[in-house]
Amino acid sequence: MNRPAHRASDRQRSPTGGDASALEPDTSGAGLTREARGRLCRLAFRFLWNRDDAEDAVQDALLSAHARRDQLKDDAKWWGWLCRIVVQRCHLQGRQRQRTPRAQSEATLKWHADGAAVDASGTLCETTGAVRDAILRLPQRQREVIVLRFLEGMSYDEIAPILEIAPSTARVHARAGLERLHVLMSESHPTWFRAPAGSMETPDDA
Amino acid sequence: MTHDEAQARWHERLETGAPDPELAQHLEACAACRAYTREMSVVLDALNTARRETETLPTAASEAARGPAHYRFGGGRWRLMRTAAMVALTCGAVYWAFAPTRPPVGTKSPIVKKTNAAHARTYGITLRGESASRQFAVADKASTEEVQVYWVYTSLTSKEDSEHPSKTKNDRSG
Numbered sequence: 001m002n003r004p005a006h007r008a009s010d011r012q013r014s015p016t017g018g019d020a021s022a023l024e025p026d027t028s029g030a031g032l033t034r035e036a037r038g039r040l041c042r043l044a045f046r047f048l049w050n051r052d053d054a055e056d057a058v059q060d061a062l063l064s065a066h067a068r069r070d071q072l073k074d075d076a077k078w079w080g081w082l083c084r085i086v087v088q089r090c091h092l093q094g095r096q097r098q099r100t101p102r103a104q105s106e107a108t109l110k111w112h113a114d115g116a117a118v119d120a121s122g123t124l125c126e127t128t129g130a131v132r133d134a135i136l137r138l139p140q141r142q143r144e145v146i147v148l149r150f151l152e153g154m155s156y157d158e159i160a161p162i163l164e165i166a167p168s169t170a171r172v173h174a175r176a177g178l179e180r181l182h183v184l185m186s187e188s189h190p191t192w193f194r195a196p197a198g199s200m201e202t203p204d205d206a
Numbered sequence: 207m208t209h210d211e212a213q214a215r216w217h218e219r220l221e222t223g224a225p226d227p228e229l230a231q232h233l234e235a236c237a238a239c240r241a242y243t244r245e246m247s248v249v250l251d252a253l254n255t256a257r258r259e260t261e262t263l264p265t266a267a268s269e270a271a272r273g274p275a276h277y278r279f280g281g282g283r284w285r286l287m288r289t290a291a292m293v294a295l296t297c298g299a300v301y302w303a304f305a306p307t308r309p310p311v312g313t314k315s316p317i318v319k320k321t322n323a324a325h326a327r328t329y330g331i332t333l334r335g336e337s338a339s340r341q342f343a344v345a346d347k348a349s350t351e352e353v354q355v356y357w358v359y360t361s362l363t364s365k366e367d368s369e370h371p372s373k374t375k376n377d378r379s380g
Contacts, residue, residue: 046260131256150253151260156221175217182249192252193245 032062036079040086046151047090047143049132053097054090061089077161084162087144134184142177145170207232212239216246 032040037058044054044061065085072081135143141163148159149170156167156174163170186193207215212232216239219226233240 042260125255125259127252127255128259131252146253150250151257153257171217171221175214178217178246178249181253182245185249185252186245192248195241195244 040082043083043147043152044086044090046147047087048094048097049136053093057089057093058086060093061086064089080158080161084164087148087162091140091144130185130189131181133188134181137184138177138180141165142173142180145173146177146181149174209236209239209242212236213242216243220250 040058040061041051041054044057045051048054048057061082065082068085072078135146138146144163145159148154148162149156154162156170159165159170160167165173182193207228212229215226215229216233219229233243
């Protein structure tokens with residue numbers, strides 16, 4: 001039986017030493033720890049796949065969070081609340097980018113330039129590129145769940161308040177998203193899904 | 207167990223990680239579900255690879271380079287605006303400083319202005335008794351100077367025409 005590739009992760013706890021008061025000192029995010037800001041940027045990057053866009057989205061989200069500070073009722077949940085604002089901002093920015101084809105192409109170029117930072121060889125890893133292309137073609141909700149669950153490593157209980165859905169709904173979206181990713185990736189990279197030689201796997205109606 | 211049940215339990219097991227003997231038994235018997243889980247594992251491995259690669263996103267270096275000004279205007283745009291403003295101010299200052307003393311178009315040298323009277327007097331003597339056409343030609347050339355124009359005028363009129371009001375001015379200058 002296949003080993004689960006991802007287990008419920010506890011990586012996504014709120015950053016060490018951080019609390020809602022981190023939003024108070026200023027709106028530029030300087031009040032957040034370096035770790036927290038880096039994590040928000042990474043989260044935005046996994047939605048937008050462009051470093052500059054991700055940093056802009058985080059900056060906008062922090063400004064928005066500061067303006068809506070009174071809407072945070074439970075300070076203990078400030079990290080999830082901030083993540084929700086970042087995800088919403090990424091969604092808006094993604095739609096704006098789709099409306100301007102030129103910006104989209106520039107973003108693609110920037111991604112390749114950024115690839116040098118991600119990958120020391122200066123080339124974008126084929127697997128990551130395929131994942132990015134497939135994720136960008138997913139429906140919005142599936143994309144959000146897939147990114148939060150499988151790239152950010154959040155549990156469904158953590159995803160649910162961020163997306164304002166039930167955990168069971170998040171599970172359904174995750175499964176649908178994985179199956180959709182399978183279809184998209186098998187179209188672009190059929191060799192990855194070819195059964196190994198000598199395999200006895202044949203479709204049946206068991 | 208149906209395909210759908212087996213696949214649902216496989217997805218559920220991703221979360222819990224708990225062993226499921228019944229599912230394992232089904233997968234051993236069902237090639238379709240085995241293929242499904244194998245292909246899903248490929249997708250999950252690809253996601254895992256993407257997660258690892260994007261884990262090292264370099265945000266620290268860019269934080270220093272991006273301040274509020276960069277956020278509002280974009281770095282290149284802000285620098286371009288600042289440079290354009292400085293160039294415009296410099297050009298304006300240079301124009302303001304030198305434009306008033308710039309000689310009019312067609313004048314060979316601004317020094318001519320300082321010797322108006324001497325030139326005018328010389329022209330007056332030279333032109334006397336010449337043909338009208340030539341006088342006009344000379345007068346044309348000297349038309350940018352007020353005093354010279356006066357002498358050309360006197361040369362075209364009679365010698366006794368000293369009662370012209372400009373004569374006084376000529377006397378002063380000469």
